[in-house]
Amino acid sequence: MFLSVYGLEIASSEEDMPARNRKVIELLDFSMIAGWSAFKKIPFIHLLPSWLPGGQLVADHLAFHEVFQEGADRPWNALMEDLRRPDSHNSSLIANLLFNIDPDDDQGMQRLKKFGVAAIVAAADTTVSVISTFFIAMSCYPDAQLRAQQELDDVLGRGQMPTLEDRPSLPYIEAILRELMRWHPAGPMGIPHDTSEDIIYNGYFIPKGTSVHANIWAMTHDESTFEKPDDFIPERHLREDSKFDDINSILAYGFGRRVCPGRYMANDMIWLTAASLLASFKISTSAKRENVEEYFSHGTFCYPKDFAWSVSPRLN
Incomplete structure (x- = not known):
């Protein structure tokens, strides 16, 4: 990075x-x-x-x-x-x-300096968290893993490594990424921001300086929008035209002016890492699927003592 x-x-x-x-x-x-x-x-x-x-x-x-x-x-x-x-x-x-940027524009140069470190931090933090969740999902939902690997074999051929240029031809891999970001978002409560003035929202008075969290977890687990929200179901993101919404529709990256500055880099890194792992390895675990939520604490990924996955090479 x-x-x-x-x-x-x-x-x-x-x-x-x-x-x-x-x-x-x-x-x-x-x-x-x-x-x-x-x-x-x-x-x-x-x-x-x-x-x-x-x-x-x-x-x-x-x-x-x-x-x-x-x-x-x-x-x-x-x-x-x-x-x-x-x-x-x-x-x-x-x-x-x-x-x-004009070299004499101190404000612009300072913004760019902060953008650089923000892009690296945001991309690194999101990538590590989502790939950790990816191992959990592929371990506990082997049918999704098998379908993704079959898509890779059909499109690229067994033993071929995917590149970003292959991304449009691999819609199920894209669906897995979208579902990872929905199922267990890296920042379930978002990054808090302080209100700049007194506001009233839905009858609630929120004074200036109040730290406000966007409850991304609640948004991505809304039963009126996502059927069986606690289940990992990549198919929910597939369409007949194999198209997907813009990256800004992924709620885990935040919203508006404060949207994650490293989202494009993180998105590409997560997709390429997940696709490469699926092309190269079979991921499994002895854990029972019904206990999948035990591998998360307060919406954040953690490693329980009794959990371990194994990775074995896929033979050409």
Whole structure:
């Protein structure tokens, strides 16, 4: 992702830049828990010593903007240094976007700097969460896995690896992706945002500064829209014309001006990863299908002690 967004080669995930962005992801995930915004406003909470249980976590969250800024500065500065080299051939996303911004436009440059780290963090966080859910779904719903693999064999041939160019020809794989995003969205309560003014919604008074969550889980599990919402059913997304709604219809990516900036990258990465895994491996588990919801806690993926999946190569 650093290569795509900044044109930077990262040799190890333990390097400073990916390590800093993992910290941003960790803090962002915790901040999405409903009620955290109220907890951090408790008087004197900022005085909690870091050596007490939870103290360091509170301190980190209160300094989230500083952590985010550090995560944005390092790759940005490395990109700027690379672009100043006369032999630079950087064709990354940010490098291309820089051509459309006046170098003297400080506000525009700051927005682009924040966009870069936001795209990486959002894409990485979403991808890891959804692929984890993918293993659960393929393990517990073998019929969906078999149908997807049959589609791959029919369209590409057994043993052939899919590419993004094959995506329009593989509607069932696309349906699996859409169902993953609906069944267990990466951010079930969305990212909280504070109201900028007093508002009244459906008779409820919401004062300025209130943290509001979009209940994405409730939207994607609305029985009036999705029959058997707790079941993993990719077929619900298929149409006779094999077309799908625009990516912005995927509720898990958020809405409006605050929609996930890394959604296009995440969407492509999730599809390609899932399709490649299906083409290469058979995924299975000894877990019982009726216990599938035990593998999730409060809408977020977790690994229970008694769960394990196995992956075996598909023979050509």
